[in-house]
Amino acid sequence: MDIFDEIxxxxxxxxNPYLKEARSAGQKIMGYLCSYVPEEIxxxxxxxxxxxxxxxxxxxxxxxxYYSALNCSFVRHCFDKAVRGDxxxxxxxxxxxxxxxxxRMYDNWRDLYRERQAGPGFLHMLIAPHKIxxxxxxxxxxxxxxxxxALEESFGxxxxxxxxxxxxxxxxxxxxxxxxxxxxxxxxxxxxxxxESIRLVLALSAVPVEKAVSLLEKMIDACQDRNVAKxxxxxLFMAGGxxxxxxxxxxxxxxxxxxxxxxxxxxxxxxxxxxxxxxxPVPAIARRYLTHLSCPRMVNDFYSRSHxxxxxxxxxxxxxxxxxxxxxxxxxxxxxxxxKSEARRLGIPILTLEREMHGGxxxxxxxxxxxxxxxxxxxxxxxx
Amino acid sequence: MFYAGCDVGSLTAEAVIMEDGRLRSWAILPVGxxxxxxxxxxxxxxxxxxxxTMDGLALICATGYGRKNxxxxxxxxxxxxxxxxxxxxxxxxxxxxxxxxxxxxxxICLDRQGRAVDFVxxxxxxxxxxxxxxxxxxxxxxxxEDLGPVSLKSRHPVRITNRCSIFMELEVLQHYYxxxxxxxxxxxxxxxxxxxxxxxxxSLDMAPGFALTGGVSKNAGVAKSLEKILGVRxxxxxxxxxxxxxxxAAVHAGVKAGVKDS
Ligand code: SF4
Numbered sequence: 055m056d057i058f059d060e061i062x063x064x065x066x067x068x069x070n071p072y073l074k075e076a077r078s079a080g081q082k083i084m085g086y087l088c089s090y091v092p093e094e095i096x097x098x099x100x101x102x103x104x105x106x107x108x109x110x111x112x113x114x115x116x117x118x119x120y121y122s123a124l125n126c127s128f129v130r131h132c133f134d135k136a137v138r139g140d141x142x143x144x145x146x147x148x149x150x151x152x153x154x155x156x157x158r159m160y161d162n163w164r165d166l167y168r169e170r171q172a173g174p175g176f177l178h179m180l181i182a183p184h185k186i187x188x189x190x191x192x193x194x195x196x197x198x199x200x201x202x203x204a205l206e207e208s209f210g211x212x213x214x215x216x217x218x219x220x221x222x223x224x225x226x227x228x229x230x231x232x233x234x235x236x237x238x239x240x241x242x243x244x245x246x247x248x249x250e251s252i253r254l255v256l257a258l259s260a261v262p263v264e265k266a267v268s269l270l271e272k273m274i275d276a277c278q279d280r281n282v283a284k285x286x287x288x289x290l291f292m293a294g295g296x297x298x299x300x301x302x303x304x305x306x307x308x309x310x311x312x313x314x315x316x317x318x319x320x321x322x323x324x325x326x327x328x329x330x331x332x333x334x335p336v337p338a339i340a341r342r343y344l345t346h347l348s349c350p351r352m353v354n355d356f357y358s359r360s361h362x363x364x365x366x367x368x369x370x371x372x373x374x375x376x377x378x379x380x381x382x383x384x385x386x387x388x389x390x391x392x393x394k395s396e397a398r399r400l401g402i403p404i405l406t407l408e409r410e411m412h413g414g415x416x417x418x419x420x421x422x423x424x425x426x427x428x429x430x431x432x433x434x435x436x437x438x
Numbered sequence: 439m440f441y442a443g444c445d446v447g448s449l450t451a452e453a454v455i456m457e458d459g460r461l462r463s464w465a466i467l468p469v470g471x472x473x474x475x476x477x478x479x480x481x482x483x484x485x486x487x488x489x490x491t492m493d494g495l496a497l498i499c500a501t502g503y504g505r506k507n508x509x510x511x512x513x514x515x516x517x518x519x520x521x522x523x524x525x526x527x528x529x530x531x532x533x534x535x536x537x538x539x540x541x542x543x544x545x546i547c548l549d550r551q552g553r554a555v556d557f558v559x560x561x562x563x564x565x566x567x568x569x570x571x572x573x574x575x576x577x578x579x580x581x582x583e584d585l586g587p588v589s590l591k592s593r594h595p596v597r598i599t600n601r602c603s604i605f606m607e608l609e610v611l612q613h614y615y616x617x618x619x620x621x622x623x624x625x626x627x628x629x630x631x632x633x634x635x636x637x638x639x640x641s642l643d644m645a646p647g648f649a650l651t652g653g654v655s656k657n658a659g660v661a662k663s664l665e666k667i668l669g670v671r672x673x674x675x676x677x678x679x680x681x682x683x684x685x686x687a688a689v690h691a692g693v694k695a696g697v698k699d700s
Contacts, residue, residue: 408561417503418542418561425518425557432519432553 057272058250064260065253065300068110068140072261076102081262082145082209085174087159088152089323089349090182092339094225095198096148097263098217099205104144105259108132108298111412120162126155126380127411128296133159136173137166146176146208148201152351153385178204185354186344195340202336218335224263226328231270232258233325238277239314240370245277248292248313249304255320256298283312288427289371291363292316293393294378295349295386296411305416306376309423315370317359322366323347350389359389360396367402374430375404376423380411403430440490441497441695443687444477444511445520446504449540449653451476452684453484455495456692459699463487464681473504481510499691501683515690517683518546518557524686525649526552528675534644536664537682538635538654540568545639552689558641563602566634568654570603574627577610578620582657585624589659592625606630628659635660636667648672651682 055063064070073083084101086093093103108131114121117134135141136159149160160179166172181197183190202213232255238245246254254273258266283289288311296319297303307313316322327346330338347362348355366372375397379386390406397404405426409415440462445452451469455462465483469476477500485491492510500511501520508514521537526548535546543566547556564570568582575585589595596613600606606627613623631654650672654660656679665671677685 418559420506421503421516421518422559422561425516425554425559428516428519429554429556432549432555435553 057269057276061250061253061257061269061273064257066109068107068135069143070257070260072265073102073104073143076262077143083143085141085144085147086150087148087156088150089319089346090152090343091148091150091180092198092343093263094218094221094329094335094339095201095205095213097221097224098213099202099209099211101145102262103259105256106132106141106147107256107260108135108296108411109256110140111135112138120165121155121158124382125158126153126296126383127413128380129155129159131411133162136163139172141173144174146174146178149177149179151179151181152349153383155382176208182344184351186348186352187354191340191344194344195337198336198340215335218339219331221263222329222331222335222339224267226331228258228263228266228270229325229328231267231274235270235274235277236315236322236325238274242283243279243281244283244289244312244314245280246273247282247304247307248290248316249300249307250282251313251316252297252300252303252318252320255324256300259320259324284310286310287312288373288430289314291367291370291372291375292318292321292378293363293375293389295319295380295383297378299412302378302409302419305419306378306423309420310427311374311423315366315372317347317362319349323349350385356389356392360392363393363396364400367400372402374426375402376407376426377404378407378409381408403433439496439692439695439697440488440494441688441691441697442481442484442495442499443520443684443689443691444481444498444500444508445502445517445683445687446473446477446480446500446508447502447517447539447541447683450680451480451502451504452681453477453480454681454684454688455484455488455490456688457488458697459692461677461685464678464684466678466680469504473507474509477504477508477510497691497695499687499694501687512691513694515687518544518559519554520683520686520690521651522546522548522554522686523552523689524677524682524684525651525675527685527689528677528682529649529673531647532649532673533647534639534642535649535651535682536635536639537652538566538568538650538660539652543567543635543638543652543654545635545642545644547642547644552686556642558638560634560638563634565601565603565606566631566638568652570606571627571631571654571657571660573603573607574610574631575624577607578614578623578627580620580624585628586657586659586661588621589624589628590662592619592621594619594622595629596622596626598626598630600630601634625659628657629663632660632663632667636664639668646670649675649679651675651679653680655679 114130116137377390500508505514
């Protein structure tokens with residue numbers, strides 16, 4: 055199996071052989087929900103951090119008993135899997151107040167556990183401020199210390215600064231390799247498609263970090279002389295929240311584009327900003343997670359996101375932008391609106407898509423995206 | 439030189455054959471279960487009409503939902519590009535096209551060459567589509583084709599306030615059982631659907647020179663309401679508006695094949 059097949063295989067499964075192997079060797083696995091939950095702390099506590107995913111979802115019927123149809127389909131699918139017992143192999147879950155829909159999952163899961171003893175008993179709610187400031191940083195640092203204590207008390211272990219330091223170095227290495235790989239998309243030759251990059255990040259968030267590093271090294275090797283861009287393909291920037299459906303991304307790219315950069319949860323957000331290795335670990339982790347490329351939940355940080363947007367469009371020679379949000383996601387709704395005016399200011403074409411997770415509707419997406427690309431071709435053609 | 443466009447949508451399939459800038463023949467058929475078969479039959483019909491065989495065609499462009507699955511087409515373009523080009527072929531002064539089809543509705547801005555330079559498409563709901571008109575018409579026991587003519591006789595139209603087609607249906611039924619005249623309800627339905635379409639179109643900066651295409655353009659009631667809400671007049675098209683997608687595809691094929699005045 056070559057590295058691309060291996061990544062594809064891991065990405066489309068809830069569990070994978072590396073997890074199973076680690077578990078049978080006695081290692082514990084800790085689920086988490088969002089790009090603001092520091093994997094370093096979970097790793098230093100001896101867990102394999104595992105990002106909750108909706109792949110292999112059978113629907114939302116069971117999740118809908120707890121959620122309403124007006125909730126985001128990512129959380130509905132995710133919780134549906136929890137109700138069905140797909141995440142029973144986890145030893146705990148760290149929730150996060152990314153948005154209200156995902157915050158609710160903590161309450162729902164506690165209910166689920168109380169009623170049916172389903173899933174792990176250790177459920178922890180991590181709170182991060184919705185703003186970036188010194189006060190917010192202090193608050194978030196306290197929250198992380200609380201998480202450290204909760205893990206220590208519940209599992210009877212000690213998370214030393216030395217362990218945290220080791221984990222920080224490992225995750226910095228993983229981030230830097232991923233950053234290196236993503237930077238390779240700057241050139242004319244684009245080594246991997248947007249769909250492949252989603253699969254990659256999805257896979258990396260479900261295996262032990264040491265394995266992730268070796269997978270990444272293999273990937274970088276395999277990408278050296280690789281070019282997936284076809285002649286005439288537009289270079290695309292994708293922005294959005296949860297997107298695990300590589301096929302959806304593939305469908306967009308198949309209309310005549312290749313994704314070269316993004317601000318996606320399973321994308322650029324996981325590669326930016328290393329953790330400072332010579333600072334006290336918990337405050338250093340807090341600083342990185344609070345100030346890395348932000349998700350629109352950070353209400354006073356649009357300026358940095360738009361700065362990143364502008365810089366990336368220039369550095370990666372981006373031709374067009376697509377924002378892709380899940381239905382009822384207000385955070386991305388607002389962001390898409392702001393990005394539209396940014397795009398107008400920068401003179402770059404932008405298309406706004408909306409979808410339900412695993413929702414199908416391929417025909418509509420295809421028409422919209424193809425027409426968008428045709429429109430760009432028309433706009434760039436000379437008025438003969 | 440002969441060239442063609444083939445449009446396989448969700449309800450009907452159309453084919454148009456052109457010869458050096460002139461319309462030679464066309465065909466419209468309801469679609470079957472398989473895109474490929476529908477495409478073949480509609481093309482065969484148009485070819486027969488023109489006295490041609492497939493080999494006689496220099497280039498074929500496909501469009502519509504089935505566009506990627508039409509094996510005899512050399513290339514495909516979105517319905518948006520094709521509807522725009524079709525309307526432009528009928529009248530080069532057209533700069534804005536509102537296409538209300540069975541499943542979706544679109545507003546398209548065109549440049550002087552008939553190329554789409556901006557567009558919007560409904561994604562939130564079906565309330566501005568032919569399908570919702572059909573459901574609403576059925577609620578008052580009218581055929582889709584009667585909705586337009588009947589509504590034009592109304593003098594006291596009912597007001598339908600809901601935006602969602604399911605709730606619209608409930609509102610329509612309420613008026614129906616409340617004894618309101620069919621023609622007044624029909625006018626209310628047309629106006630409500632026109633409002634949804636206009637709402638979408640207004641999000642684009644559309645220049646004067648409007649055309650209405652797609653199946654719903656045959657409903658005079660909707661067309662009239664749309665003109666009123668948007669404050670425009672639709673230019674009449676010299677070809678059946680349902681053919682616009684296939685016609686536009688054929689024109690694009692002509693351009694690609696290098697036909698002057700295609
Ligand atoms: S996509 Fe939006 S609504 Fe869904 S979890 Fe993310 S931020 Fe929340």
